[in-house]
Amino acid sequence: MRQLNLAIDVRSDARISDFAGPGWASVIDATRQLHAGLLSRCFIHGVADTGKTHLLSAICESYLDVGRTAIQVSLIELVHAPTEVLQALESFDLVALDDLDAVVGMPHWEEAIYHLINRSEQRQLVFVARSPATHLPIGLPDLQSRLAQAASFGLPVGDNVDDRRALLFAVLKRNGWQFDPAITEHLIEHGSHRPGLMLKTLAKFKPLFQAQRRKPSLALIRQTMAMIDQDLIDQNSEA
Structure with missing residues (x-):
């Protein structure tokens, strides 16, 4: 109780x-x-x-x-x-x-x-x-x-790219995050397509971006894209 x-x-x-x-x-x-x-x-x-x-x-x-x-x-x-x-x-x-x-x-x-x-x-x-x-x-x-x-x-499984794109941008808008287009496109195309896994990946970005007040550096963009790739590897190994 x-x-x-x-x-x-x-x-x-x-x-x-x-x-x-x-x-x-x-x-x-x-x-x-x-x-x-x-x-x-x-x-x-x-x-x-x-x-x-x-x-x-x-x-x-x-x-x-x-x-x-x-x-x-x-x-x-x-x-x-x-x-x-x-x-x-x-x-x-x-x-x-x-x-x-x-x-x-x-x-x-x-x-x-x-x-x-x-x-x-x-x-x-x-x-x-x-x-x-x-x-x-x-x-x-x-x-x-x-x-x-x-x-x-x-529930949709994420096969439709329009669903993935809409979900991603809705969550970004609510959090007030401005991701570089290279990050969003990399997540949509190369990240996990399952909605739940995409949301888990986004949650890992929070410490990186919630204090960001200016355009992200190239190093931060590369770090985030590497996180997306690693998340997909980890998720596939757990499947």
Whole structure:
């Protein structure tokens, strides 16, 4: 419970405006529908490193920004906790459950999530997993049915250069960073195409650029491009 309290006190560095580009249009529209009360259940899925957790943080932030309550919880972190912990979430307007895959196949957790859904007529729920609900090996048929009824949205994997470019420039604009064109083009063309990995690479730039008040030096540009190349090597070796 102490971990949950800490989680809701810390605002994340994620905003809905980060997710620009044609591939994100449907899920961003779903966020608008959540705010308008047109959706009560949403299921977001995507393979590894497609930015699922960043998106979930942004959705929760969008609720906090308008004075509503929201909480994001990773089920990986709760998998060894008693399932009664889910009852502590029922005071929030929006409950976002990340890493649903972690508890699939665990009967007590599947039943607890099913009961959470049943008790959540007055709140909205967002679920996140690597696969669509219909493809998850859920043992409880009633839970599978409930999750399959939620509006379902798959995330882009970064194959579209327009998505990568839009995501990059949206994050740069929000942070007030002015990258040299050589850096942005190198990241778009030669960095990781997965949205989540691109965001992780950008986070490493923060110490280099947040105090920058003038045009970056050639040495800084080269250092940043080398970081992009090294990140891609490291990410490929971990895959």
